[in-house]
Amino acid sequence: MTATLTGLDPGTVEDLISSDASLRRFLRGLPGVDQVGADARSAALATRSIKTTAKAWALDLAIRLIDLTTLEGADTPGKVRSLCAKARRPDPADPTTPPVAAVCVYPDLVPVAVEALRGSPVQVASVATAFPAGRAALPVKLADTADAVAAGAHEIDMVIDRGAFLSGRYLQVYEEIRAVKEACGTAHLKVILETGELTTYDNVRRASWLAMLAGGDFIKTSTGKVFPAATLPVTLVMLGAVRDYRAATGRQVGVKPAGGIRTTKDALRHLVQVNEIAGEDWLDPRWFRLGASSLLNDLLMQRTKAATGRYCGPDYVSLD
């Protein structure tokens, strides 16, 4: 690792963001990601076999880590309410099933979710900043964010301006994240990098650092609207970034892969990576989330299988 990664005090950060050039020098000076190595490491970790009691533990953990998401143009208050009911008690037939971490909706549906989740530990997350493209003027994005926060969202998922990032205007991206962070107030900020549009792992690492330097509480892979979304190697690169960032600054940042995680197997593979790359500290809803919708049903079916010994079917879980 280069010297820049060990000991990054606030003064140094001030220097970094003093100009576009210095920020660019820092981000481009980050050690490159060995793409073949990252893919191979990820593939090797994906072969880990998790069984019996460890699997039962991992299934419950995965449920606790889920940001149960519905981000469709066709979302209705009724759909959000039923999703919230499912978030509180994922399996009504089994009260030992833990609730999920959060429900993630569009800003206009935040009041509905807040009302439906009152008195439960489930958080309300809202996407904002002209999700999913992020193509709007900054005042519009800030108003979008402030709206969601005012409506009671505990967490805000913002998208970065990929156009600015890819054309090297890092300072603009940085300042936008700062501004949104300010608009968030006490709400947690998750920064969506949309890794499917960043093309290289080097860019993923740069965007991760940029988002962390700008004060993001979480870095999130994707909107779920662009494919490929959350792949294992991309999450691996981001997990490495949060680990390095904590070593350099002492501040811990969370990671949220989202989009394309549909099966229990995928989820367990992500958990193995979290444990191996970032460390056990991240295996907690405060520091790691899985953005998903259909994954929960698969986890519940596996949980039922573990409890009853019988394979379960989609007739026994809710439609979503």
Next chain:
Amino acid sequence: MSTERLAVRKTYKLYVGGRFPRSESGRSYPVTTAPGGFLANAAMASRKDARDAVVAARKAFPGWSGATAYNRGQVLYRVAELLEGRRAQFADEVRAAEGLTKRDAAGAVDAAVDRLVWYAGWADKIAQITGAANPVAGPYFNLSTSEPTGVVAVLAPHDSSLLGLVSVVAPVVITGNTVVVLASETGPLPAVSLGEVLATSDVPGGVVNVLTGRTAEIAPHLAAHMDVNGLDLAGAPGDLAAELETAAADNLKRVLRPGAEDWAAEPGLTRLTHWLETKTVWHPTGT
């Protein structure tokens, strides 16, 4: 230059979701001829293969049950056509598996082809037999029609490796059900070759899934599976059948008990109508 060719041996795999995977477990078991000589190694499916097969069958169900009966009949007839074209290969495999004479083996293959054609013809006629316009005391049309049950798990008979298999699978799929069939444990090779025929004859992937392996190991998982709607116990050993029927009761599966069957005889409609549900619709006559 030597004129001797290297033997090109066939790998017998499973047929799941229109593909030919090896068993997830990596296991295989030796298959012998009726007298006991080594024939080949067949894949020994695990419960996870059974689970995958049920998922594939469930996925294929909406498309297959939504196809017109006429279309399903044509597809099954196509299977018969292709099987007819590979009679020689199947006759050899059946002969090796069951220890029949050359003539009897060829006869069994012919009977299997004829059985497919027979069931194919029933596709667009069964609704007339099982459906009805019911008389009711009111100004209503009252119509009953039959619909497929869903995903059916079939334990194929052990003694008849091809004719028996076709006789239990064809009546399930022709009405729009999808099937996970556990092939004869002692003679699984014709079943795997039938999978090759199905794969090339317009039967959508997942409609028929063929597993090979130990009946006693796989059958309990299929019987208890909550996403399986029917269970045909044709190939269940006597002591296992009752146990499987108990396990199947958990989600009220339709169960067809094993009986003494003569696979060469005219089948009748029992197997065809067993995997149908009746839907009755009331409609005002508008008078």
